Amino acid sequence: MRAEIIAVGTELLMGQIVNTNAQYISSGLADIGVGVYFQTVVGDNPERIKESLRIAKSRADVIICTGGLGPTQDDLTKDVLVELIGQQLILHEPSMNKIEELFRKRGVPMVESNARQALMPEHSDPLANDTGLAVGVALTHEGTHYLLLPGPPKEMKPMFDRYAKAWIASKMDAVEPLFSVMLKFAGIGESQLEHSLIDLIGAQTDPTIAPYAKEGEVAIRLTTRARNEVEAQAKLQPLESEIRSRVGDHIYAAQDITLEQAVLQLLSEQGKSLSVAESCTGGLLSDLLTNVPGSSASFAGGIICYTNAVKHKLLGLSMELLEGPGAPGAVSEEAARLLAENVLQITGADYGVSITGVAGPGESEGKPVGTVFVGVAERNGETVVRQTQQSGNRETIKLRAAKSALYQLWRKLKS
The missing domain is CATH 3.40.980.10 (MoaB/Mog-like domain)
Known part of the structure; x- marks a missing residue:
């Protein structure tokens, strides 16, 4: 029909x-x-x-x-x-x-x-x-x-x-209903995901594969017709398993939830808390997290350290690191590391996440627009810093940077 x-x-x-x-x-x-x-x-x-x-x-x-x-x-x-x-x-x-x-x-x-x-x-x-x-x-x-x-x-x-x-x-004749599985991805672009699955997409009949993309995340819906849930799972599971064998490191959920929901769910399950230090995203990461009902159980809070003065006064970064000839600068691996570690200590959280970068419209510290460093610090564990190069306008870069930070934390929590 x-x-x-x-x-x-x-x-x-x-x-x-x-x-x-x-x-x-x-x-x-x-x-x-x-x-x-x-x-x-x-x-x-x-x-x-x-x-x-x-x-x-x-x-x-x-x-x-x-x-x-x-x-x-x-x-x-x-x-x-x-x-x-x-x-x-x-x-x-x-x-x-x-x-x-x-x-x-x-x-x-x-x-x-x-x-x-x-x-x-x-x-x-x-x-x-x-x-x-x-x-x-x-x-x-x-x-x-x-x-x-x-x-x-x-x-x-x-x-x-x-x-x-x-x-x-x-008004319908007997029609087998549709059953679907939604796989949600992060840390991988739509084109890269399609390239990894192009043969499966080209050969699809039943189940079908439908990709969906939005800023910072990609989803794939696997759909089939079946008489019941058991029959549907028998048809969907082999395809899902094949997709997981190829790009499973980027699958953060097998249901239609956001990346921030998945992160908060893992934090809650592990009894851990999170705090953030945001520079170029200006509080967007905190906004994404606090939009999830019940986030207060795991999200301790954040500091928007937009200027070097705030990075110095509230988060303890030295001005020698932030400014001056030969200094790494605010947009650097060193700054991201200290921001993550220090916000963790200040708030008493189990994880500290930092974002510092250049959202545009012009370059900063001689670094091009889209340069972003994300730091993830773990209490009594190591701190990991990753540099990414984001594209798009100012608003897009900020959102992609926030999603990138969530993905890095998700990987840490899963490991």
Whole structure:
């Protein structure tokens, strides 16, 4: 069964909000064995919405629209659909009662346009909106299944999970569901990873291999159809094992988590703590770590030592090391080593991580943009410093440097 998602809303086209609904729906449809072949975004224009529906009907069995179910005049999705399929809108009494009751409780008169949220095509099934007012719609017309869901994610997600998925599944013939394994990589670029696996990617049939990349991390999703979890694992495991034999040193997780989550998980399992000293990243590494719920159990804190004065006063680096003719400088192996070791001692943590480098836009200390040193110090253990050469603009270099530091710490924790 082929599906197409149509997101309705001029605000999406203007970039005012991000279309997270499509990602959520696509993932949910994959769970029940429905493949999404196309995603469309269209503004609040009746003719363009109608054209999008016509095109989708020519190439999809299931069309899921999000948005355009509200009370205002630019909420047109239901109106356009009934015009296209030759039906009428009727009032869904339970939804109307819910709307009227809400306004009674608020003690304010109901604006007449709110009744639009209780309208639905005459030959359709209602999808209850447990967190909002606009009723959802599910109907089949001339062999095509249509679902109309609200645009706000807090309304769309529960409606999709509780009602829409079951309705779609009831219209399907027996189809084997999809099973996937997500392998997450760090310390290796997308092109290098592809080069290492190019023969597997070229020969893929079932299971399939789909790479995904974002700054500082790469992921591969292995997917197969199977009758059950045991059968799926029997098909996925040989391919996963082959990938691990080639690039296993860079696989930090076999689930869809971030590198910082994986690092904090290892720290927690080992009962260890971490502190950081950041120069060129300006606190970004600390931000990544503290974005993970529960990070306080393992993350002691950090010092943003952006200037040489702060490196000297707070972290004890000598000015002879940082400045002057022949000095290694702030961007050096020596500085990275001391920053990692000293922040460890100051905070009492088990591991200290430092980042010092040149984020740009110009060179510093005669060192080119993108030069980054990462230090990882372990209490009662050795300190390892690694130099990397990052590319991109200032923001990209900072993120890649932070991810590089996390990867170096992850390797230390795994060893």
